[in-house]
Amino acid sequence: PTPENASPRSGQQLDSPSIAERDTLSKRESGVTARSPMRLRMEAFIKENQQEIVRALEALDGSQRFQVDKWDRPNGGGGISCVLQDGKVFEKAGVNTSVVYGTLPRAAISKMRVNHKALDPDVENLEFFAAGLSLVLHPQNPMAPTVHLNYRYFETANQDGTTNAWWFGGGTDLTPSYLFDEDVIHFHRGIKEACDAHDKDYYSRFKKWCDEYFSVKHRGETRGVGGIFFDDLDETEKDQESLFAFVQTCLGAFLPSYLPIIQKRRDMPFTEKEKQWQQLRRGRYVEFNLVHDRGTAFGLNTPGARIESILMSLPLTARWQYQHEPEKGSREERLVNVLKKPVDWV
């Protein structure tokens, strides 16, 4: 049985409530407080931030509002997709939250055990919870960079419904079509500050991880100029409170790290040729997301997943031109050189 088709109860004893049922009850009885399970605190946190980010981006774009779609999943959970399309500043901007209660089949459990030894290898399937905020902004102006952000929390349940394994993942990264060093430095500086407030090693570890993860392997290029990426941060890294605090700081650092850049670039003049170069870079973005991104692949392979929310990360328009080569010494060539050999920006 697939995760979605399996009964939400199949991973547990019949006399214990599912975590979805526990969470519904807990929210009704006492709301969400600092003493609630991390699942509910993370859900509340990402939803607040989604609203704040959507408001800020609407104010910035000025031309139109986000379309807001709320959807429920049959086995518990659901999501809110906020998408602004063909705006004045943004060609496409998606800010999604999703909360999933489901069951993992044995094959998925075996894969996850590589990083989480607490997972029981002998069960047929396992109840899980996942909550995350994902954001991708594709600006109209080719001088303004695309940005991506995702923070997520994952948990599995024991047979009796108590927490088994849990971890945080996420990051943020910048994808310019034209390189303005000052923008990239500003972006990295903001993230580094957020990291440094929690652990002096985080920025360099997660910056490297980002360059490795966002690699368009078949092109020998990174997707963009990086940022941070991390996954599987669990009790072997730090306690749950500390990691939640870290994720909170990171997400809080997003608007100050990106808004000054888009404000500076949104109205810059550009040529038709520069617009075409942006479209070609958008094609590479599509290549990464459809060929290499694990999150996208996981989503597309999940029966019953909301495809439109997963693929909101794709740009409104993209281009593939056979054998396109940037001119020697051009700004386009400089970008590609940086993508072939990641730079330490701060």
Place this chain on the structure above:
Amino acid sequence: PTPENASPRSGQQLDSPSIAERDTLSKRESGVTARSPMRLRMEAFIKENQQEIVRALEALDGSQRFQVDKWDRPNGGGGISCVLQDGKVFEKAGVNTSVVYGTLPRAAISKMRVNHKALDPDVENLEFFAAGLSLVLHPQNPMAPTVHLNYRYFETANQDGTTNAWWFGGGTDLTPSYLFDEDVIHFHRGIKEACDAHDKDYYSRFKKWCDEYFSVKHRGETRGVGGIFFDDLDETEKDQESLFAFVQTCLGAFLPSYLPIIQKRRDMPFTEKEKQWQQLRRGRYVEFNLVHDRGTAFGLNTPGARIESILMSLPLTARWQYQHEPEKGSREERLVNVLKKPVDWV
């Protein structure tokens, strides 16, 4: 070791020549005749057809010539990529041939053994040969359909350099943005005639296989309105001569099956809205090719592969629009309905 990095000799006895060496010698000594190994006959056949197709498409487009790139592979073989871009009739047209001599690692052999029991499961790697012609035409006019075709021959060598397993694969399929039933019927009729000349069961078997293979699973749609697809046709199907004759008939049927359609649609009037719908359908084409197509995945994962030739199948331009729904009763909706439930056209 990966197929490309391994020595071309590692799968054989040191005193026997590689199949690449045998083929070079054979071509030099006696040219390619009906008594040559199938490898050389298939190579000659696809190259002749590539030239003929390129000439016909150039004559049709009228506005420009194909860019022709010849490339060699370090371990033997090579390819010819012919691409016409931003023409009067074609937004992008690619007609490629490739000939590959390489070695398969054990993991790849195990996968192939499912269909070819002649493959020795106990060797560490195996010399192989692959030759194929691939073609994708994306017209400018949204009333004119995209078409794809691929015919290929695969062979593995015994330790002494003689032929071990061999098989043919291929097919052709049509992807319209707007449905003209008469076009689809003409296309399918041409293929059916080609199939019927060899085996009365082929068309219905390979039509079904095509609908199954070109499925954009995450959308619940087929990529287009089908055609034929087959793979692994070996001696358990028919003898080598018969199968080669079948592939020859199929490839020969291509121009008559497609040219009348493009001639009829190339200059039809269309609106900006219809052009946008074409762009959205191009987005779906990209989704299939990058997420589901086994040939593309194999190519992108092959170290040293020529990425530009593999990705010539992608359209020049594509579009992803959040939550786009065709209007009730529209032509766009009718297309989507057909893609959700394949039709028997002839």
